[in-house]
Amino acid sequence: MQLKELSDATGTSPASIKYYLREGLLPPGESVHATRASYSDRHVKRLNLIRALRQIVQLPIEQIRSILVLADDGVPHLTLLAHVQRVVLKLGTEGGEVARTSAADAVVRLRNWPDVDSDARDALNRHISLMEGLGIGLPPDLLDQYSSAVDSIAGFDLAATTEGKDTDSVILTAAVGMHMHSELMLKLLALAQASHAIRRLDDRQMPP
Amino acid sequence: MQLKELSDATGTSPASIKYYLREGLLPPGESVHATRASYSDRHVKRLNLIRALRQIVQLPIEQIRSILVLADDGVPHLTLLAHVQRVVLKLGTEGGEVARTSAADAVVRLRNWPDVDSDARDALNRHISLMEGLGIGLPPDLLDQYSSAVDSIAGFDLAATTEGKDTDSVILTAAVGMHMHSELMLKLLALAQASHAIRRLDDRQMPP
DNA sequence: TCTACTGGATAGTGGCTCTATCTTAGAGCT
DNA sequence: AGCTCTAAGATAGAGCCACTATCCAGTAGA
Structure with a gap:
């Protein structure tokens, strides 16, 4: 060819x-x-x-290269997946210490996930701090609900990701999957917000 | 000044x-x-x-302008919020007919959301089709779990968004909030995947 | 009056992902 | 063998975007 x-x-x-x-x-x-x-x-x-x-994932060339280099080095899939996450989550750009919120830790315990330090965990902690800093409130049980949902998807997804595929497919499934689920969430949230907004704002503007 | x-x-x-x-x-x-x-x-x-x-939201100048123009035209907040969604969800770029998946419709019924056509709904339908097309499976009850989570957040969020603020603040809360929740989801999903991956792959590589 | 700084207009910069052009050389057909 | 067609490889350029630097003129304050 x-x-x-x-x-x-x-x-x-x-x-x-x-x-x-x-x-x-x-x-x-x-x-x-x-x-x-x-x-x-x-x-x-x-x-x-x-x-x-x-x-689809809209990664810049440089970061794609960093993933492929690892893949071609033949690192273990676990290491590779961690790196893919790091890239898709845009970590490493924002330096600094890990926030002291332990919201993510609570989630980990709740879900009975292995209690291992990871970039994803740091990222989650940092993000929750950021949201708090921006005054975006999180209802107390929200993380529970979210994490329950992602917990069930993660197992499902990972099965699809790892079942005896070649490395390139593993990357593709992992990166595209993460991206797609996040977008799915965004759109669901939008629909929910639109629905609530219609209920709340429409009533005001045209009272019965 | x-x-x-x-x-x-x-x-x-x-x-x-x-x-x-x-x-x-x-x-x-x-x-x-x-x-x-x-x-x-x-x-x-x-x-x-x-x-x-x-x-934060990383919108291009052109789209920011489109939002601000509406805001300055004094359109109703409901219309404005719909437009903000359209922009944050990156709609309007991808043309084409709405997919025939009715997954979103099922969600709407389940959640008892007002059954109104909306861009968010079209976007959700299109996205679900896209995921199916890419072979990214959705466990049957996943949408239920997701939508339950976003349903509870949407009301909460919207209260914060609309309570007697000026228009600029409404936009800011809505756009930044959507973005932040979507990122939150991404990071939670990453953590969940990492956790499952550790369980599954680590065991393989170093059996007990 | 003189200087320093402002607002306004115009042109340039830097990063990124391509894309077009140019040269050279082998392939396949007659 | 000769002729044409196209590929490969290298280099330079395009196009987009969000700024940023420069220039000019006018006014306020000393």
Whole structure:
């Protein structure tokens, strides 16, 4: 398979493919000779992964590269998934100490999750502090409800993520899955808010 | 108050303020004479709103403008909130017909939300279809759990959003709140996934 | 009057993701 | 063998976005 075919197979312009090659996201094809290189199914898979991370999850090239480098280093999936999380959650950009809210810790105990330090946990703690700082109140049982919901999805999701797939698929499922669930939540919340708003505001404007 | 003071009061560079003025996000100050204009508290509020929408919610200038135009037109808050949702949910970019999944409709009935067509509902339907198309499975009761959680938050949130505030504050609370809840969800999900992953993958790698 | 600073207009910057062009060289057909 | 077509590789440029720096002119305060 040569570049043009790779392009056709993935719907990516040859120019973009060349760009990804230059950036080291896509390994070079096997060079047949000076003016012909051949690409394999692995390239198709990899390219699809890159495109999904760019277009759906909207990760910048640099971060996609950081994920792929790990994947190609053959690190354990657990390590890889942790890194994918770090990237999708946009951690590492915001430095600083971990907040002293222990809301996340409470959730961990409640859900009986393994009590391990993790970036996700720090991120959650930091985020809750941030919301408090912004004066966005969290009803007391909200975290319970949320965490119950995500707890049930996580097992389900992870099964799909890890069941004997190749590394590229694991990344894709994990990153795209996280993104999609978060968007799902956003849209559900919007619908809920719209519904409540209609009830509350419409009544005011046109009383019975 | 002149430009420099406005800058100090909001931590925004004078150059950026000028830019927002040019873009019509910020109404011009009252022109005292050719080389002096005076800005009011309204400008401080507006500027803080703009900054929050840029830096926290990360909306592009163009969309911020579309929100502010509506706000200044004095449309009803319900209309305004609907538009804010549309922008935060990134609707309107993806054209096309509404999917035929009626998952969102089921949720609406279950939650006893007013059965009104809305962009949020269309967005939810479209998103669920998209996830199905990507092969991201949703456990049967997941939407119930999610929607139960967001239902309880929406009322709570909306009370904070609408209680006798000026329009700029309503926008800020709504947009920032939506964004923050969605991020919260993302981080909770990450933590849940990390926890499940540790249980599942760690055991494999180092059996007891 | 002179200086310092302001407001206003215009042009430029930097980061990012591509995209277009140019050159060289082998492939396949006749 | 010769001719054309297209690929690969390298380099430079485009286009978008959110600023930011520069320039000019006018006025306030010393």
